[in-house]
Amino acid sequence: xxxxxxxxxxxxxxxxxxxxxxxxxxxxxxxxxxxxxxxxxxxxxxxxxxxxxxxxxxxxxxxxxxxxxxxxxxxxxxxxxxxxxxxxxxxxxxxxxxxxxxxxxxxxxxxxxxxxxxxxxxxxxxxxxxxxxxxxxxxxxxxxxxxxxxxxxxxxxxxxxxxxxxxxxxxxxxxxxxxxxxxxxxxxxxxxxxxxxxxxxxxxxxxxxxxxxxxxxxxxxxxxxxxxxx
Ligand code: HEC
Ligand code: HEC
Numbered sequence: 001x002x003x004x005x006x007x008x009x010x011x012x013x014x015x016x017x018x019x020x021x022x023x024x025x026x027x028x029x030x031x032x033x034x035x036x037x038x039x040x041x042x043x044x045x046x047x048x049x050x051x052x053x054x055x056x057x058x059x060x061x062x063x064x065x066x067x068x069x070x071x072x073x074x075x076x077x078x079x080x081x082x083x084x085x086x087x088x089x090x091x092x093x094x095x096x097x098x099x100x101x102x103x104x105x106x107x108x109x110x111x112x113x114x115x116x117x118x119x120x121x122x123x124x125x126x127x128x129x130x131x132x133x134x135x136x137x138x139x140x141x142x143x144x145x146x147x148x149x150x151x152x153x154x155x156x157x158x159x160x161x162x163x164x165x166x167x168x169x170x171x172x173x174x175x176x177x178x179x180x181x182x183x184x185x186x187x188x189x190x191x192x193x194x195x196x197x198x199x200x201x202x203x204x205x206x207x208x209x210x211x212x213x214x215x216x217x218x219x220x221x222x223x224x225x226x227x228x229x230x
Contacts, residue, residue, distance in 0.1 A: 104154030115195025172220030
């Protein structure tokens with residue numbers, strides 16, 4: 001085959017690679033659709049604030065989060081396309097499946113109580129604010145860039161805290177979640193992830209439009225002014 005023909009075949013193949021929004025998101029649903037929650041690791045992305053999703057897509061693309069398949073999916077894509085994908089998933093509200101199996105199902109009553117206390121009151125001695133102060137009273141997230149915490153597998157939540165502690169997950173500085181993760185013990189993390197994963201999510205819940213009060217710590221991805229996410 002002449003070199004020119006081979007080249008144009010390659011060009012034709014590359015233009016038939018996913019390049020419409022529908023094709024792109026169909027590929028994502030292989031891992032991020034509702035039924036996959038039973039898999040106990042894949043995070044729900046539907047209905048999270050668009051600014052949060054956009055930040056994460058850029059974090060995978062730009063090396064601030066690490067998961068080979070995710071990096072592969074988003075690496076060739078420009079910001080404007082990532083923004084469109086984020087907007088698409090933020091507007092989806094599929095029902096939640098029943099709570100997934102996972103490490104959280106083995107938690108003791110004492111662990112669940114510790115988890116709930118961290119979520120609702122935090123731990124002043126460890127300088128950990130209540131999770132609800134930032135993630136919203138209903139834990140459904142806050143626009144534009146703080147995610148909801150219900151409907152996530154406990155193993156996924158544990159892994160994220162591990163990533164923050166190991167500095168393999170990063171957000172814009174100051175990285176409040178990395179600071180919080182550093183202040184929590186592994187037992188604290190297991191308790192909080194167990195409690196969160198056992199709460200029945202409300203499919204009608206939406207991210208709150210505003211924070212109830214100023215952030216208790218500053219987060220670079222969520223300016224207190226609540227302007228658009230950086
Ligand atoms: C092969 C499975 C797979 C495919 C396909 C996939 N993802 Fe993911 N995605 C994951 C996993 C696993 C994680 C969690 C990685 C981690 O531990 O940080 C993730 C994380 C994410 C996150 C961060 C979620 C959060 O709550 O922080 C977003 C956003 C996301 N994916 C969007 C997408 C989009 C958009 C596509 C399609 C372009 C896609 N994913 C395709 C497996 C996949
Ligand atoms: C000072 C505000 C603040 C507090 C307090 C806070 N968070 Fe967060 N949290 C954030 C922000 C901002 C993000 C988004 C970070 C990013 O863009 O990566 C986040 C992200 C997360 C995520 C990632 C969700 C996902 O889908 O990947 C988890 C899990 C999480 N927080 C759990 C907690 C828990 C548990 C607590 C309480 C112990 C807590 N957070 C307290 C601000 C906060």
